[in-house]
Amino acid sequence: MAKAEAVKKPQGKAGAARAPVVHEEVFERLRRAIIAGQLEPGRALSVRGLATQFGVSAMPAREAIRRLVALNALELTPTRRVMVAQMSPGKIDEITEARIALEPLIAARALKAVGDDPCAREDLVTKLSAIDDELDEAIVQGDAESYSRLNSDFHFALYETARAPVLLGLVESLWLQVGPFMRVVVGRLGTTALVDQHKEALEALRAGDARKLKSAVRLDILEGMKNIRGARLS
Amino acid sequence: MAKAEAVKKPQGKAGAARAPVVHEEVFERLRRAIIAGQLEPGRALSVRGLATQFGVSAMPAREAIRRLVALNALELTPTRRVMVAQMSPGKIDEITEARIALEPLIAARALKAVGDDPCAREDLVTKLSAIDDELDEAIVQGDAESYSRLNSDFHFALYETARAPVLLGLVESLWLQVGPFMRVVVGRLGTTALVDQHKEALEALRAGDARKLKSAVRLDILEGMKNIRGARLS
DNA sequence: GCCGAAAGAATGTGATCACAAATACCGTGC
DNA sequence: GCACGGTATTTGTGATCACATTCTTTCGGC
Numbered sequence: 032m033a034k035a036e037a038v039k040k041p042q043g044k045a046g047a048a049r050a051p052v053v054h055e056e057v058f059e060r061l062r063r064a065i066i067a068g069q070l071e072p073g074r075a076l077s078v079r080g081l082a083t084q085f086g087v088s089a090m091p092a093r094e095a096i097r098r099l100v101a102l103n104a105l106e107l108t109p110t111r112r113v114m115v116a117q118m119s120p121g122k123i124d125e126i127t128e129a130r131i132a133l134e135p136l137i138a139a140r141a142l143k144a145v146g147d148d149p150c151a152r153e154d155l156v157t158k159l160s161a162i163d164d165e166l167d168e169a170i171v172q173g174d175a176e177s178y179s180r181l182n183s184d185f186h187f188a189l190y191e192t193a194r195a196p197v198l199l200g201l202v203e204s205l206w207l208q209v210g211p212f213m214r215v216v217v218g219r220l221g222t223t224a225l226v227d228q229h230k231e232a233l234e235a236l237r238a239g240d241a242r243k244l245k246s247a248v249r250l251d252i253l254e255g256m257k258n259i260r261g262a263r264l265s
Numbered sequence: 266m267a268k269a270e271a272v273k274k275p276q277g278k279a280g281a282a283r284a285p286v287v288h289e290e291v292f293e294r295l296r297r298a299i300i301a302g303q304l305e306p307g308r309a310l311s312v313r314g315l316a317t318q319f320g321v322s323a324m325p326a327r328e329a330i331r332r333l334v335a336l337n338a339l340e341l342t343p344t345r346r347v348m349v350a351q352m353s354p355g356k357i358d359e360i361t362e363a364r365i366a367l368e369p370l371i372a373a374r375a376l377k378a379v380g381d382d383p384c385a386r387e388d389l390v391t392k393l394s395a396i397d398d399e400l401d402e403a404i405v406q407g408d409a410e411s412y413s414r415l416n417s418d419f420h421f422a423l424y425e426t427a428r429a430p431v432l433l434g435l436v437e438s439l440w441l442q443v444g445p446f447m448r449v450v451v452g453r454l455g456t457t458a459l460v461d462q463h464k465e466a467l468e469a470l471r472a473g474d475a476r477k478l479k480s481a482v483r484l485d486i487l488e489g490m491k492n493i494r495g496a497r498l499s
Numbered sequence: 500g501c502c503g504a505a506a507g508a509a510t511g512t513g514a515t516c517a518c519a520a521a522t523a524c525c526g527t528g529c
Numbered sequence: 530g531c532a533c534g535g536t537a538t539t540t541g542t543g544a545t546c547a548c549a550t551t552c553t554t555t556c557g558g559c
Contacts, residue, residue, distance in 0.1 A: 052345070052542070077510060088544050093511090094331050101335035103434055110551060111286070111511055125431040132366040197359040197442070200337055201435050208431070286512070311540060322514050327541090344521060345541055 054091035057081070058098050065104050065115065066206050068179040068214020074115045076105065104207035118212050118259070127256040130205050134186070134252060135245035137202060138232070140193035142241050155192055156236050159185060163229045170225060175217040178225070183210070185229060213255065216262045225258075227251050288325035291315070292332050299338050299349065300440050302413040302448020308349045310339065338441035352446050354494070361490040364439050368420070368486060369479035371436060372466070374427035376475050389426055390470050393419060397463045404459060409451040412459070417444070419463060423470075447489065450496045459492075461485050 061081070064070055081092040096113055099105040106116040145151040162185045169177035183206060190199055217225065228251035235243035295315070298304055315326040330347055333339040340350040379385040396419045403411035417440060424433055451459065462485035469477035 054542080078512095079510070090543050090545090093328075094542090097328050097331050098335040101332040103431065112551085113511090121429075122431055125429050128370055129367065129432055129435060132370060133363065136362055136366060195355075195359050197337065197356055197439075198363055201363060201438065204435065204438075205431075288512075312542095313540070324513050324515090328512090346521085347541090 052091075053087055054094040057085050057087060057091045058095035060085070061095050061099060062104070062207065065099070066183050066203075066210040067176070068210045068212075068217075069176065070115045070211055071215060072115050072117050072211040074211075076113045076115070078113075099207070102204045102207055104204070104210075115211050116208055118208075120260070122208070123256060123260050126205055126208055127252065127260075130202070130209075130252045130256070131249055133198060133202055133205070134190070135248045137190045137193045137195055137198045138244050138248045139241045140195050140198070141189050141191075142236060142239065142244055144193050146239060152236065152239070155189070156233060158188055159229075159233055159236070162188060163233065166227075166229065170222040173222050175214065175222060178217055178222050179210070179214045182213070182227070189232070209256075209259065212259050212262075216258050219262060220258065226254055228254070286325075287321050288328040291319050291321060291325045292329035294319070295329050295333060296338070296441065299333070300417050300437075300444040301410070302444045302446075302451075303410065304349045304445055305449060306349050306351050306445045308445075310347045310349070312347075333441070336438045336441055338438070338444075349445050350442055352442075352493070356442070357490060357494050360439055360442055361486065361494075364436070364443075364486045364490070365483055367432060367436055367439070368424070369482045371424045371427045371429055371432045372478050372482045373475045374429050374432070375423050375425075376470060376473065376478055378427050380473060386470065386473070389423070390467060392422055393463075393467055393470070396422060397467065400461075400463065404456040407456050409448065409456060412451055412456050413444070413448045416447070416461070423466070443490075443493065446493050446496075450492050453496060454492065460488055462488070 070076075076096065078089050078092045078096060081096065082089045085092065096105060100107060100113065104116060105113050107113060141155075145155050162181055166178065166181040166185060169181055186206075187203075190202060193199070228247040232244055232247040232251070235241075235247055304310075310330065312323050312326045312330060315330065316323045319326065330339060334341060334347065338350060339347050341347060375389070376386075379389050396415055400412065400415040400419060403415055420440075421433075421437075424436060427433070462481040466478055466481040466485070469475075469481055
């Protein structure tokens with residue numbers, strides 16, 4: 032049983048607030064893996080399995096799992112075993128409805144957050160464009176895994192600039208539920224069939240047009256979720 | 266230090282699906298307490314404190330706290346201590362925006378869920394009316410605690426009939442964040458100053474008018490959140 | 500050959516201990 | 530009187546053990 036090499040560094044990366052406690056490290060890595068679609072729906076997880084996989088003891092794995100269950104990213108079987116959440120037609124409808132209700136809002140907030148400062152807006156557009164270029168590259172390469180990761184990177188790079196932690200938390204919970212399916216769908220349909228509204232969103236950002244931005248986000252969601260709905264659900 | 270008297274009984278109380286494991290019991294009681302506003306914002310919680318208070322060991326308390334932190338109901342200080350989430354003007358705006366985006370949706374889904382069956386609709390109206398009557402009683406009595414509890418009971422009795430677990434989870438997360446403040450505000454303003462749109466919502470339900478129902482929910486949220494915004498934030 | 504029961508492994512959950520960090524408390528010094 | 534410093538307590542976190550339940554595998558019977 033690996034002893035986990037307790038990372039002690041005071042962590043000078045972000046602000047300064049939090050040291051990377053083990054169970055948060057596990058949670059974050061697992062969270063990213065789920066949003067990026069690296070874990071297929073229905074995939075069974077176990078406390079001890081995760082613990083050995085991450086080289087930690089059972090406790091941090093338990094806490095990470097508990098958090099992800101609370102966020103509806105993981106599901107409990109009637110016997111309390113844990114798996115990556117399954118999808119259902121009803122859930123697709125709900126998630127689509129919720130995403131369309133929330134993501135345009137947070138996108139508009141992001142625009143407003145950088146609206147005062149033209150320099151900040153330029154920075155945001157530059158960052159998003161870079162991600163979108165990589166995204167296009169992943170599409171022509173047919174790299175489904177990179178596509179899933181970059182697509183979420185694009186959206187959350189936009190959403191995070193809104194500095195709206197409550198809304199962001201809700202949206203993250205939704206992405207944690209669609210992530211595994213997006214990945215499965217992309218794997219089946221291939222990347223070439225994918226269309227997104229990222230170019231339109233970028234244009235709206237440059238123009239400072241909130242209405243157009245919200246519309247682009249809305250369409251992007253509708254198209255993405257339509258693919259999920261169209262795919263056969265295991 | 267109470268030794269927790271390990272409850273061993275196989276527990277055949279509820280339906281049949283899930284045995285009420287200790288940590289879920291703790292979570293549920295804590296969750297209800299927060300939504301009902303029984304814990305004031307900023308109130309410090311500790312693993313061992315909760316454990317002794319509920320007569321259990323530290324482990325179930327830890328898991329319950331972890332879940333509520335994931336739902337943004339509890340907050341972590343920079344030193345990883347736990348408290349009931351604080352409010353801020355920005356958070357009020359976010360929560361208001363999210364509630365208005367989501368709760369009318371789930372209310373309309375509830376109406377649609379009972380729409381086919383006039384008998385079911387009647388049952389729902391009857392149940393909600395009963396709660397609302399108690400609510401009115403609590404208002405004239407000036408019973409702030411009962412008011413908070415019954416107000417959340419009213420909304421969630423409506424929302425739960427929508428059978429939309431994803432949306433419900435999002436809304437619950439939001440209520441977990443407003444609960445403590447609603448209670449504080451009611452305690453300051455008194456119950457007599459309160460206005461809600463429950464009567465209008467019931468009328469819309471009876472008439473099967475989704476548009477009117479959504480409008481009533483929207484107004485109810487706006488009025489409630491306006492009170493919170495108006496109150497001084499400690 | 501297939502179904503079912505029994506044995507073995509794996510898993511979730513609760514309890515408890517150890518340790519470091521943070522907080523609270525208290526007394527001393529100025 | 531008040532600020533400072535040191536001690537004692539509280540607290541979060543990780544680790545490990547015990548136990549009941551569940552899943553898996555295997556073997557025997559028909």
